[in-house]
Amino acid sequence: MEVILPPDDPRIAYSDFVRLEQADEPLSPTGKAARFDRILDMPGKGYRWDNPGTRIGFRTDATAIDVLLHSSTRHAATAARNTTLRYRIDGRSEAGWTSTPREPGDTVLRLTSPAPGTFHDYEVILPYADAVECHGLRLAPSNDDSEPRLETPPARPAFRYVAYGDSVTHGFTASEASRGYAFRLAEMKGWQLLNMGFGGRSSNPSDAEALGSLAPDLLTVLMGVNDWQSGIPVATYRIQMDAFFFLLRKHLPTTSIYLLTPLWVAPSWKPEHAAVPLEAYRQALRDLVSTRRDPHLHLVEGPSLIDPDPALFDPVAVHPNDQGFAQMATWLADII
Template sequence: MPKIPYLKSLVMALTLLQSMHAAIRLPEITVPADHPKIHSSGYVSQKILTRTLDGQPVQSLQFNRLIRLNGKGYGWDNPGTRIAFRTNASEITAYLYYSENHSSTTARNSVGIYSVNGHSESDWTFQTAATSKVRSPEIVAIELPYPDTSGFHDYELILPYEDAAEFIGLNLNSGAALETFNSKRALRYVAYGDSVTQGFTSSRVDRSYAYRLAEQKNWELINAGYGGRSSAPEDAKLIASLSPDLATVLIGVNDWQGGRPIASFRKNMEQFLDNLRKDQPDLPVYLITPLWVPPSWQPARANIPLGAYRQALRDISQSRRDAQLHLIEGPELIDHDPKYFDRVAVHPNDAGFEMMAQRLQARIQLNSK
């Protein structure tokens, strides 16, 4: 008899799981994910998968940022990755598959945006229906608006910064056609760092500093920010492999929060830059020292002042005598006021990120190609 409540709970859980999977219905796809006129950008790697949904095979375009850490699945998030196409269709539905790869339920933001002819409205968003405490696969249908004028128009889907979304394809009205989408991005920008660069805790992907900066400069963004990342020399090889035209590096606050010795931090960052220069000797690199952090934020293991990590980066920048290595003082990017930061105070909020992007725009002066 004592086991009955447990069995009842188990049956209820299984019923709920079955209902969630039953809710995944295969949509009608007229343009598959691997269509040659679908243009994607802003990712580290991609591949076509064949998934089984509603008992039927369906192809999905999966994006991957390669780095795995913390068991959270952040390497499957693709902040600002774009899926673009050009069509004369009057009825357009795009389909995304939100997978189980982003396993964190405490840190997830599934909000993406879309644009038409380079323009986006504040309510042009998409996201999962799942709550932050539920992680099950889901198909999201995005009905895209048709402009008043006939002819071909450009559409872009911008993936969220903190969830794993794959592209399944499009459903267009009969007789619709696709043309080649021509990206007008001037150059490739790799933003490397930790959760601040990934976008935590902006309200959505287009309000993070890296996205805002790239939009202001008309750059293609590859967001290589990973929540929880600290100094890691091996990451430089990933950055170099992406053939960037410039890179920003904002790292160190997690070294501080974890109590990493300054000597170890400095050694890691020296090796990081050595690794980067092996393959990208002339790459413009903007090394950003850790941002100001409100004094209310006191990590238990942070036994060294944050300023010491900033000073280590200053010393590295000065000693290397690298004409393409530029130091930016992180504390100068956002006013020293808690109102610009989240309750997890190492993370700026939307207002803080906006200020940060504006000031970076002024400090990064690079001739477009």
């Protein structure tokens, strides 16, 4: 017989999220919704409700599984939306194992057992720029019409890597969440990822409070290109970043932090409001690290992480493409 599980069933495992709320939802077929929240707001964007790389896992012997998902309108930036999710079965995925809903609303992701009657591990990786909720699972009966069984899925790594930054950390413009640098780096290292990248974000000392509350084992920080693009003076940027690290160290006194200077940007990219070269913002971070003398704060030169080749970047030249992100993650993994 068919089995329907609400999203708060303990046999459904959620990981790689910042905050999870199990909420009542009258429009859900189960009356419930697992809703994810990244706690920092971006006015008019809704990026708070995006789920870059959040995972839904379960283990079952069902012949087929419908994952009941809902893309909400909380992601308000319709021109900056990536809805591609990926699924894995027994730890592997193939090129076509994706789904890309076109509009907000309900989505049923149908997964078919590769060998009916035996247990398999399933994992759904949510998009980086869409507000997706889980409304539960619908499991088809086994071939003899018996009720499908579930077991506890394998545990995700306990090591918590928090990636903080702007649109590059958020994932723009990778083809999907699993192609971004933070996701790739976490996979290479065997870490759980909490993605705190927000498109359009610039230096903001108060963000340190939210990051501190996440208790990361390791933190990367990539922030500055939007300060440059919007014409924020370098002196103001330096003050903001100094204050950010002062507040961050109140919460995380000895956590290892890798501070990335802004990536290489093609000379042809000329933001209207940029008043000085981007290199001035990189130098501000070098001076900050030198002045702080913090043994757990490590400077990484962003331009060294991706070759200065426009072919590795999007037409919006501050954003790497899949190939650029792959190189960035590989070289960053060698450093950390």
